Amino acid sequence: xxxxxxxxxxxxxxxxxxxxxxxxxxxxxxxxxxxxxxxxxxxxxxxxxxxxxxxxxxxxxxxxxxxxxxxxxxxxxxxxxxxxxxxxxxxxxxxxxxxxxxxxxxxxxxxxxxxxxxxxxxxxxxxxxxxxxxxxxxxxxxxxxxxxxxxxxxxxxxxxxxxxxxxxxxxxxxxxxxx
Numbered sequence: 587x588x589x590x591x592x593x594x595x596x597x598x599x600x601x602x603x604x605x606x607x608x609x610x611x612x613x614x615x616x617x618x619x620x621x622x623x624x625x626x627x628x629x630x631x632x633x634x635x636x637x638x639x640x641x642x643x644x645x646x647x648x649x650x651x652x653x654x655x656x657x658x659x660x661x662x663x664x665x666x667x668x669x670x671x672x673x674x675x676x677x678x679x680x681x682x683x684x685x686x687x688x689x690x691x692x693x694x695x696x697x698x699x700x701x702x703x704x705x706x707x708x709x710x711x712x713x714x715x716x717x718x719x720x721x722x723x724x725x726x727x728x729x730x731x732x733x734x735x736x737x738x739x740x741x742x743x744x745x746x747x748x749x750x751x752x753x754x755x756x757x758x759x760x761x762x763x764x765x
Contacts, residue, residue, distance in 0.1 A: 600667065610665055610731040610740075612658060618665055621655045655714035665727050665744045669737045676741035678748065689747055691719070699760060706764045713761060716754050723747045726728070 601608045604620035626632070628647035633640050657663045666676055684692075695712065702708035723743055730740040 599671065601653050602649070602656055604658070606658075608668060608671065610661075610668055611728045612664065614659065617655065617658055621651060624651045661724060661727075662744055662747055665731065665740055666693060666749075668731055669744070672735075672737045674737035674741050676744055681745065684742075684746060684749070688749075692749060692753065695757075699753075699757060703760055704764070706761065707743045708758065709761050709764065713754070713757050716750060716757060720747065720750050720754065723750060 599608075604617060604624070606612065606616060606620065625648065628644050628651060630641060630644045633644040636644070657667050666678075669676055693718065698712050702714070704714070706728055723746060727740050727747070728745045729738045730743060
């Protein structure tokens with residue numbers, strides 16, 4: 587039995603590897619189906635009786651498929667990956683500059699969290715606002731990448747989304763502490 591490599595020439599592009607178009611707004615069910623089809627072909631158990639080379643190749647392809655799948659499934663990782671594919675480094679570690687309006691909103695959220703830490707209703711209302719902000723940001727990222735092909739803007743929006751996600755986790759923790 588030999589290892590069937592779905593598209594070895596696509597190994598430099600996770601989207602091509604799964605036979606998908608390079609879009610931020612990704613059909614996750616199509617991604618799931620493509621991933622499962624590849625895993626059925628390359629799963630190491632399927633090649634347990636193959637040669638050492640075949641087993642090693644199957645393991646490498648399965649590992650690559652897992653990495654590609656996890657990257658494309660997560661919107662932040664998918665956005666960063668698309669920016670990278672188009673030569674834009676989001677510089678997450680070094681570029682923390684954000685627009686003033688965004689920073690002001692973050693400060694307001696933090697103040698509300700501190701001021702209302704014992705008010706479940708207020709925190710749930712804040713959580714709805716944060717969730718709406720996340721949805722709005724995801725739509726802006728979709729527009730920046732899929733329509734405008736503006737990967738610099740997308741990288742800026744993704745940096746903002748990371749801040750929103752971090753705050754949302756803190757807010758969820760505060761709500762959980764009250765429940």
